[in-house]
Amino acid sequence: MNRRTFLAGAGASAVALTVGTSAASAQDDSFDGWLEDVPNYDGVVDYTGEDEVHVTVGADDGFTFAPAAIRVDPGTTVVWEWTGEGGGHDVVDEDGAFESEFVSDAGHEFEHTFDEEGVSLYGCTPHIPMGMKGAVVVGDAADEAPTADAPAQTAGGLQSVPVLPGTAAALGIIAGVTVAISRWTSAGRDEDRLSNR
Structure with a gap:
């Protein structure tokens, strides 16, 4: 089992666990379901x-x-x-257009300039099952996407949006399932290596 297969399986488990945990999950999503389990998604913020x-x-959490x-x-740089x-965390485009390194340091930055109209779906590779995903709409693409008010820009970045009620509990369950699956697949690989010696 490779990393992508594991993440896909864990993501399916996470989606199954979060069904019905948040009213925000049920809102209209024009990104083919990509953002339906994202706890702070309430529409597309317009920075044109x-x-x-x-x-x-x-x-948030x-x-x-x-x-x-x-x-x-088009031509805007996202940092x-x-x-x-x-x-x-990392920032990885679903179609491979951009990929940051995996970093935990506060203050680290990664940027990408979006030159062409379209929609980029991205996520944090190990935390996709927890709903750590995003989207960048460039130009007039996905006009049917619901809009949201832009949060105020601050010197230290954007102000966080509060986590919706029930989301923290759902994320805790998802994290536990993800860790359990990871340990199970790791143990299986160790057994396979020992039996092949």
């Missing part, structure tokens, strides 16, 4: 007209991007800024 936009990595979905103009919360 900005040359550079900042997204927090490890916001340490396992979200804030804001989760943004709209920018992801690490809070140091939630352990190590």
Whole structure:
């Protein structure tokens, strides 16, 4: 079992566990379900007209991007800024257009310039099953996406959006299941290695 297979299986388990835990999960999602289990997603934040936009990595409880979905103009640079919360994180585009290194240090930054119209779906590789995912809408793509008010920019990045009630408990269950699956697959690999000697 490789890392992507494991994450896909863990993600399916996480989605099954979170069904019905939050009213926000049931909202209309124009990203083919990518953001349906993201606890702080409440629409696309419009940053058109900005040359550079900042997204927090490890916001809220340490396992979200804030804001989760943004709209920018072609040519805009998005800068992801690490809070140091939630352990190590990365920023990986679903289609491979960009990928940061795996970092846990507060203040670390990763940037990518979006030159063409379209939608980029991304996530933190080990925390996708916990809903640590985001989207960047470039230009007029995905016009049907619900919109949200832009949070105020601060010197230290964006202000965090509070976690919805019940989300912390659901994330705790998901984290426990993910750890259990990881340990189970690790133990299986160790047994296979020992039996092949």
